[in-house]
Amino acid sequence: MNGLARLSSLRTGERGGAADERDRKRRRGMYILPSMFTALNIGAGYFAIMQSLQGSTLHPEHFDYAALAIAFAIPFDALDGRIARMTNTTSDFGRELDSLADVITFGVAPSVLAFTWGFRALPPTMDSALHQKILQFGAFLCFLFLLCGASRLARFNISHDPVPKNPGRPGRKYFVGMPIPAAAGVIAAVVHFFGGIPVSMAPVAIVWMLLVGFLGFLMVSTWRFWSGKELNFTNRQPFQWIVLFGLVLYALVAFSDYVLAVMALVYMFSGVLARLAYSWQRHRKAAHTPDVSGTTTH
Numbered sequence: 001m002n003g004l005a006r007l008s009s010l011r012t013g014e015r016g017g018a019a020d021e022r023d024r025k026r027r028r029g030m031y032i033l034p035s036m037f038t039a040l041n042i043g044a045g046y047f048a049i050m051q052s053l054q055g056s057t058l059h060p061e062h063f064d065y066a067a068l069a070i071a072f073a074i075p076f077d078a079l080d081g082r083i084a085r086m087t088n089t090t091s092d093f094g095r096e097l098d099s100l101a102d103v104i105t106f107g108v109a110p111s112v113l114a115f116t117w118g119f120r121a122l123p124p125t126m127d128s129a130l131h132q133k134i135l136q137f138g139a140f141l142c143f144l145f146l147l148c149g150a151s152r153l154a155r156f157n158i159s160h161d162p163v164p165k166n167p168g169r170p171g172r173k174y175f176v177g178m179p180i181p182a183a184a185g186v187i188a189a190v191v192h193f194f195g196g197i198p199v200s201m202a203p204v205a206i207v208w209m210l211l212v213g214f215l216g217f218l219m220v221s222t223w224r225f226w227s228g229k230e231l232n233f234t235n236r237q238p239f240q241w242i243v244l245f246g247l248v249l250y251a252l253v254a255f256s257d258y259v260l261a262v263m264a265l266v267y268m269f270s271g272v273l274a275r276l277a278y279s280w281q282r283h284r285k286a287a288h289t290p291d292v293s294g295t296t297t298h
Contacts, residue, residue, distance in 0.1 A: 033087065034094055037080035038101050044073035045105025052113040056121065057198055063117045064196030066109070070188040071260060073105045074181045099153050106184035107149040111142040114187050118208040121198035134205050141213045148216035149180040155220075164224035166278035175225040178218035182225070182267055186215055189264035193257045218271060225271040 048069040055062035080098060084090045119138035122131055155162075155177070162176040190211070199205045251259045 034080040034084040035097065037076045037083065038094070038097050041073045041076040041080065041098075041101040041105050044069045044076065045101070045109040048073075048105070048109040049112050052109070052116045055116055055196065055198065057200070060196035060198060062196065063113065063191055063198060066113050067188040067191040067196065068256075070105065070109055070113070070184050071192070074185055077102060077105070077181050095157070099157060102153055102180055103150055106180045107146045107153075110184040110187040111146040111149075113191060114145065114208070114212050115139055115142040116198075117191050117196070118199045118212070119205055121200060122202065122205060123200055126202060130202060134202060134209070138205065138209050138212075141209055141216070145183070145212050145216040148219045149183065152177050152180050152219040165222035166224055166275050173227050175227050177221050177223065178215070178225050178268065178271055180219060182264070183215040183219050185260075186264040186268055187212070189260040193261040195257070215268070218268065221271075221275075223271050223275045225267070225274075 048066040051062045051066035051069065055066065077098070080094070084094055115138060119135050122134060124131065159176070164174050164176045167174075190208075199208055
């Protein structure tokens with residue numbers, strides 16, 4: 001009987017060891033899943049850079065392809081972190097790889113696209129001195145966009161529960177500064193809205209220059225931007241989310257130029273308006289606060 005018991009125990013241990021080995025292999029496979037989305041993110045950024053370099057006045061479709069690649073990379077960037085948290089496969093390697101991917105796809109790629117689309121295609125027949133100044137200052141602001149985006153990522157990686165300078169509703173989580181994918185999305189949305197046809201007039205190039213610089217400022221600012229982290233896609237009645245997702249997907253396919261531009265610009269101006277509203281409320285509150293003598297200041 002003792003021999004049979006030992007044999008049964010050995011067989012049980014073998015089955016348990018095999019099950020543990022299968023669990024370890026399954027676990028390693030789950031770690032690969034979020035990294036695959038990060039790899040798609042990097043691939044989209046590389047494709048966008050290559051297309052931006054091939055774009056010209058005669059071939060504006062390459063600029064449009066670059067813009068769409070950056071836009072497609074945004075959900076990849078959102079999914080890799082969410083999948084890693086859902087499968088409990090977060091790791092230091094994954095976080096570092098995700099940050100490097102964001103620098104490439106949402107830093108280098110949009111800065112190259114912003115320069116090639118907004119400044120490189122200006123006609124050489126315009127005033128040579130003005131043409132040179134726009135090219136130089138445009139290149140500097142595109143570099144500044146990249147630098148601000150990398151700084152925004154570095155600040156995000158070392159911050160724990162940061163509080164924006166203009167706090168919002170209690171209990172809600174906000175991004176401090178405009179996220180770099182959103183800033184890159186604004187550049188991509190504007191280029192796609194114009195069908196990739198590059199800028200050919202100096203006044204438009206100057207406006208583009210101001211927008212690129214302003215996006216860089218928003219990324220390193222301490223203003224609040226909606227994070228969307230309170231959205232819950234795992235509730236028991238997902239029908240509403242399915243319908244909403246279907247409507248958004250249809251709108252993106254049918255009217256991508258308008259929908260992407262509206263979404264990107266609304267998100268950008270939401271942070272600006274939130275900061276202005278907070279400043280106005282503080283000023284109004286200070287104007288009606290009694291001073292030490294008991295009188296109200298105006």
